Amino acid sequence: MTSAADGPRGITSVLVANRGEIARRIFRTARSLGLATVAVHSTADARMPFVGEADAAVELPGNTPGETYLRAELIVEAAVRAGVDAVHPGYGFLSENAGFAQAVIDAGLTWIGPPVDAISSMGSKIEAKKLMAAAGVPVLAELTPAEVSAVDLPVLVKASAGGGGRGMRVVTRLEDLAAEIDAASAEALSAFGDGTVFCERYLAAGHHVEVQIMADQHGTIWAVGERECSVQRRHQKVVEEAPSPLVERIPSMRPELYEAARKAAAAINYVGAGTVEFLADDAGRFYFLEMNTRLQVEHPVTEETTGLDLVELQFAVAAGERLPADPPPTVGHAIEVRLYAEDPANDWQPRTGRLHAFGVGARHLSGTKSARGGEIVPESRSTPRLRVDSGVEDGSEVSPYYDAMLAKVIVWAPARASAAARLAAELERARIHGVGTNRDLLTWILRHPAFLAGDTDTGFFDKHGVGEPPTxxxxxxxxxxxxxxxxxxxxxxxxxxxxxxxxxxxxxxxxxxxxxxxxxxxxxxxxxxxxxxxxxxxxxxxxxxxxxxxxxxxxxxxxxxxxxxxxxxxxxxxxxxxxxxVERFTDPARQVAAGSLVAPMPGTVIRVGVRIGDKVTQGQPLLWLEAMKMEHMIAAPVDGVVGELTVEAGQQVEVGAVLAVVGEDA
The missing domain is CATH 3.30.700.30 (Glycoprotein, Type 4 Pilin)
Incomplete structure (x- = not known):
């Protein structure tokens, strides 16, 4: 391949159709290649770090994703207006939208992503599984909701479009299936514009193992190491690592896994960076879950163990360059944790507000060099190193409109145990003020005996809880x-x-x-x-x-x-x-009536399940809020009667707003 200093042929500037830490991550590589950078941003994001780091920026008026980052026509118009050569979608939002990719190409711009047909073929999980089965990739049998019986339980209800845990429900009782399908379908329709769902057998203690794919336009397909992402909450990843502890225990699994991933990529003529995700059991049997036709959130652990810059390779492949015959080997171990603004002990509720201080380690990428520059191993084979991919800094505002992730914190070390120890210590020493985070949970996980033993299946939190509060x-x-x-x-x-x-x-x-x-x-x-x-x-x-x-x-x-x-x-x-x-004297205007349900975060009321006068029991779901890409159930605090109901579906509410009041009588 050409030298990194030459830059991808025909590309001199790029617009990143995304926000936060992934926009900053792509800008970093683009700058190293000598490319001009353009950001798009919502009104709420106008002062976020990624906007200031771009050479130019175009505002997408509005705040919600539906008004801004999901508006393909506005982003293409911004790219044309800014005069860029290429568009990089990052991950999430429109990154796996075939229509957006085609619109970019139709505008005469280079799409930094896979072919439109490849995106389309993987866009429906139902159709994707049929394609994979035909290609010889192991799959879990799909179940239509109508054919699920008691012997199939437990089953997982999944959205056919999209991912990130949206539209997923685990069903253990047959009588709950219909209601969970309706709920999953409604969530999928809201998140992806497609309410199609299907069912498959649920492995309660499975392992989420995935293979990084990189393929060029000339038929070369790399399987660039595997990752394990089994520690999850609400079907969303919290801890990711490379290589996989499960695969390390079962060495014979790796070649089979890589071969299945390459078959999946070849079956759809894949080009660019992608990830083939599998669900595996303790014996090493694995089954195709989905293929993400984009860069993954957890790509840094692969970069840290191979010395590759996957974003740089995306630019190179999009410009028609050839990959070498084989990818570089994996060296050492890398662990990444997702630092979220949320409260794990309170049903993972997201937190919003001003981030007064944010300091985690050195906050930079260190110790890796471009594979195209000839150096593919870490600068030191013995010294652990820290990397922080952050979307925030001191003074940033965490809004309710987007994902609750603040940063990804990654440590590479020669061995897994030393990587976990260094990462836990860095998190513990971090200075994070103003917004509650899952930092304490992450350090607890990294020091947990089960995690250190590699016992990290998808039931980790069900087995071990979410840690203990400070004494x-x-x-x-x-x-x-x-x-x-x-x-x-x-x-x-x-x-x-x-x-x-x-x-x-x-x-x-x-x-x-x-x-x-x-x-x-x-x-x-x-x-x-x-x-x-x-x-x-x-x-x-x-x-x-x-x-x-x-x-x-x-x-x-x-x-x-x-x-x-x-x-x-x-x-x-x-x-x-x-x-x-605590103030010595409370302002009476700030007090609320006993039995009041207040909004724990700003958000949108998406469903109301009761009416005034209804009798309810403690813990009964009364209404649902959507905030920061997650759905949150608000339950009755006590047995009683709904005396007041101050909101309706579709209404925006601020944190602390009274939603309903449950009293002894109406």
Missing amino acids: DDVVRVSALAAALADAAARQARTSLRVASGWRNLPSQPQRKSYRVGDVVHQVEYRLTRDGLVAEGNARLVESTPTRVVLEVDGVRRVFEVAAYDGLTCVDSSLGSISLTP
Whole structure:
């Protein structure tokens, strides 16, 4: 292939029809090739980092994906107006839309993706499975909803179009099948514009194993290593790694897996980067799930273990260049985690708002070189290295309109255990303030004995839960540090030279309350001639408005404290704690009636299942919200009667809005 410095022939500029971290990722490679870059963005995304990093940007007026990133005609018009040569779709949105690909080509632009026919053939999972079966690729038998019987259970209801866990339902009881099919169909119609669903046998403890494909226009098809992505929530991946622990245990599986993936690509004359996904059991038997005709979210783990730049290869293949006969070998192990703005302990509800601070490691791609430059192995074969592909930075606003992923954090190391240890440590040391995330869950997974043993099937969370919240001791000492930092800040704002709360004679202690989740923690302390008097045998060594040093039971720790409007974040070696200061006097206007159901996030009401006057039981679903590409059920908090219903289907609501009230009587 030609040198990376030459750039793909005929391409001098590219528009990325996407947002967030994948847009930044593609821009990075485009810049290294000397290509000009153009971003498209919604109104809500106008100040996001990816917009500022592009050489030029075109606004797509509106906020929701349906108004913006899913409008093929607007994006093609933007590409023509900006004068680019090519369009890269990234992943999600229109990346697997054959009509969009054809529109790009019809506009005289280079499509950085597979042929339109290949996209079409894989666009329907039902038809894709028939094609794969004919090509000799193992498949799970498709079941039409009408033919499912008790002996087939459990079954998985799946959307024929799209992916990402949307339109999926696991059914374990035959009497639930009809309702789950209706729900899956409605979700699929909303997400993909196609409500077609089908059923297949469900492997409750399967392994999600996939093969990275890269194919050129001259018949060469690479199987570029496999990945395992079995740790999932709501059928969406959370942890991805290469190589697969399952395949490593069963070496004979790898050549069969690669051969099946190459057959799948050859069957549809595939060109470009793609992924063939399989579901495997513990014995190594595997079955075709789907083929993603695009770059995957988890492509960095393949890049980190091979030294390839898959985006660079996408540009090269689109320009007609040939691949070498064989891909580079895999070296070491890479693990990627998806850092989401969500609350795993509260049904994975997404979180929105201002990201005051975001600092994870070095935040750059390091240690890999282009395969076309001749170097295909890591710069160091022994030193773990960190990579962060992020869509956010300090001050970014996390909106309710898009996916809740903030960043992908990846570590490469010579061995799997060292990769997991380094990644967990980097996450633990990260500085993330302002929006709740799944960071603690990720570190818990990476240190879990089952994960370290490679026991990572799709039932991981069902078996092991989602970790434990911080202990009361950790919260209390972090709250004490926050209170002392606040006292130091108040002292710094006055001319007094004595600490806040200091008294000449014994007096009442200083009190400050903080909320963590639904629990209020009250801190009591006194600053005397002899030092700090507080619960927990703590000794104050030093305090400033941003840094408190405490010695507890003979162990000295540093607590970094950051105070924002209505939020205090404390980072220490014990963990990161987000505290909400509790006001001494509550504004009556902010109180809501007992039994009120409030919106946990901004979103759209997509379904209402009750009417005023209906009797309901605790936990009964009352209505459903859609936010950040996920559907969330709102349930009755107690037994009672629906006394108020303030929303209807299609209505937009803000976080904290009262949706309904359940009382003892109507």
